[in-house]
Amino acid sequence: MTAKRIGILTSGGDCAGLNAALRAVVHRAIRNYGWKVFGIRDGSLGLMNRPLNYVEFDLKSVGDDMLRLGGTILGTINKGDPFAYPMPDGSKKDRSQDFVDGYKELGIEALVVIGGDGSMRILNELCRKGGIPMVGIPKTIDNDVAQTDYAIGFATALNVAGEAMDRLAPTAASHHRVMILEVMGRDVGHIALNAGIAGGADVVLIPEIPYTLEGIAKKIAEVRDEGRNHALMVVAEGCKTETGESVTTLQSGGQARYGGIGQYLAARLAETVEAETRVTVLGHVQRGGMPAMRDRIIASAFGVYAVDLIAQGKLGRMVAWQHGQVVDVPITDVAGITRAIDPYGTLAQTARGLGIYIGEM
Template identity: 60%
Template sequence: MSSGKRIGILTSGGDCAGLNAVIRAVVHRAVTTYSWQVLGIEEGTHGLLDRPVRHRVLLPAHVDGNILRQGGTVLGTTNKGDPFAYPMPDGTKKDRSQEIISGCKELGLDALIGIGGDGSLAILRRLAQEGGLNLVGIPKTIDNDLGLTEVSVGYDTAVAVATEALDRLQPTAASHARVMVLEVMGRDAGHIALAAGIAGGADVILLPEIPWTVDGVANRIRQIRAQGRNFALVVVSEAATLPGGGKARQEFTDGQKRYGGIGSYIGHLIAEATGAETRVTVLGHVQRGGSPNPRDRLIASAFGVHAVDLIAHGKYDRMVAWSNRKVIDVPIADAIKAYAAVEVDGTLVRTARGLGIYVGEPVA
C-alpha cells in the first residue's frame, strides 16, 4: 500500500443519476483512508485536451452529503469527439490521443478512474494501453447493457422515473378512455422499458430484442376492452425495431441521427388498427436527470470505494461490478465484450408474459 498517490477521476459519455455519488465515494476513500490527492478532470477527455489541463483538486469538504443528492456530474462530461478520430473545424478528423495521454502525464497521475459506458470505457482503455496509464473503470449507463455487472450506475433511477411516468399516465388514460404510449430510452437494449413496464402495470412492452406485430399489439388492446377496461398502457423502447424492419430515427441540427419517434409511430398504428384515442409521451432526458434514488446512491458509493481499493492493491485494467449482492471487479475488456441485452427467454420476459403483457412474438 503506497502512500502519496495522485489519482484522477473523470466522467465520460451521457450523464445519469449517481455520478456525483461515485465522485464523492472516490474522494472520501482516497483522501481519508489513503491520504492521496484526487484531481477531478473536467468535461471528460475534453478537459485533457486543453492546456493547461482543466482540472480541480477534490477534497472531502467539496463533496459532502449534499452532492450525493445531485443529478448530473459536477465535473461535466462529453459524449462527442472520439480522440482517435477527433472532428476538426475544417471537417477533417485527427488522432488526438497522444494529447490526452500527455495531459494525464502532465498532471502526474499515478492512476485514472474512468466512469462510463461500454463506448467510453473502450476508448479509455485504448488510451491507457497506448499511454501506459493505470486505469480503473466504473460502469454507468441507464441502458444497463454493460456485461459482467448486474447493474450500472444510473439504471435504477431511470427505471424509477419511467415507472412514475406510467403511474401518472394511468389516471388520465382511465379518465379519457385512452391508450397511453410511453417512449423510453434504451440505445440498443430494452431493460428500462421491460422493468418499468412490469413495475408500472403496462399492457404492452415493445423491445429492440423481440420482434412484434401490429396485430399482436391491437389484439391485446381489444382483449383489454373485451374484459371491460377502457384504457391501456404501452411502453416502447426508443430502439425497438419497426414492423417492417429498421429503426425510427430523427436528424438533429448537428447532423447526428438519433433514435426517436417510434412512440408517435406506434400511437398512430394503434389508433388506426383499433379506433382507440391515443396519446404519446416521450420521456427522453428526464430519465437521466434528477436526484438519484437510494439504490443508485448505494451502488455508486460501493463502486467508488472499491475502485480506490483496486488502485491501492495495484490492480489495473479492471472494472468494478455488482454480482450476487456484492462488489467484484472484472477485466475491462471482458465487460465491454460481454454486451448485455435483454434475454428473450429470461426471467423478466417470462414474468411479463405470465402477467398477460404483450412483449412481442415468441422467439423460436
C-alpha cells in the same frame, strides 16, 4: 503499486449518481490512503486540451450534498472520439497522444473512469496506448454494460419511468385511451421492460424481441373484452418498425438519434384499434434529478471499491455488481460489449406470465 495522485473523470451521457461515485472515490482515497485526487473536467477533453482542465478535490469539496446532485460536477462528453477527433474544418484527427501527454503532465499515477460501454472501450484503448493504469466504474441509465447487474443511473431512470406510468394510468382510464410511453435505453430494453412490469403495462416493446401490429391490436382487444376501457404501452426508443427500420430524428450537428417510435406506433395503431392514442416521450427527464437511494448506494460502493483496487495494484479492471455485492472484472470483458435483455430470461418470462404482450418469439 501504491498511487499517491489519482485522477477521476466522467465520460458519456450524464445520469443520476455520478456525483455520489465521485464523492466516494475522494473520501476513500483521502481518508484511508492519504492520496491526492484530481477531477478531470469534461471527460477526455480535460487531458487533451491545453491548458489542462482539472480540479483538485479535498473533503470540503465533496460534502453530503453531492449525494443529492444529479448530473456530474465535472462535466462530461459523449462525442469526439480522441482517435478520430472532429476538427473545425470537418476533418478527423488522431488526438490520442494529447490525452496521454496530458495524463503525464498532470503527474497522476492511476485513472478512475466512470462511463458506459462505449466510454469503457475508448478510454481503455487510450490507457493501453499510454500505459496508463485504469479502473472503470459502470454508469448508464440503459443498464447495458456487460458483466454487471446494475450500472449507476439505472435505478433513478427506472423510478422516473415507473412514476410516469402511475400518472398515465388514471388519465388513460378517464379518457378511454391507449397511452404510449416512450422511454430511453438505446439498443436495449431494460428500462422499458422493468417499467412495464412495475407499472402494469399491457404491451411492452423492446429492441430484443420483434413484434407485429396485429399482436398489439389483439392484446388491446383482449383488454377491452376483459372489461377495461384503456390500455398502457411502454416502448423502448431503440425499437424498430415492424419491417425492421430504425426510427430516428436528426439532431444538431447532423447526428441521428433514436426517437419517434411512439408516434409512429400511435399513427399505425389508429388504423387498427378503435381507441384514441396519446404518446408521452420521457427523453432526458430520465437522466436528471435527484438520484434514487439505490443509485447512491451502488455508486458509493463502486467508488470505494475502485480506490481499493488501485491500492491493491489490481488495474485494468472494472467494478461490477453481481449477486448483491461488488466484484471486479477485466475491462477487456466489458469494453464495447452490450448487455441485452434475454428474451427467455426471468423478466421476459415474468411479463409473459402477467399477460403482457412483449412481441413474437
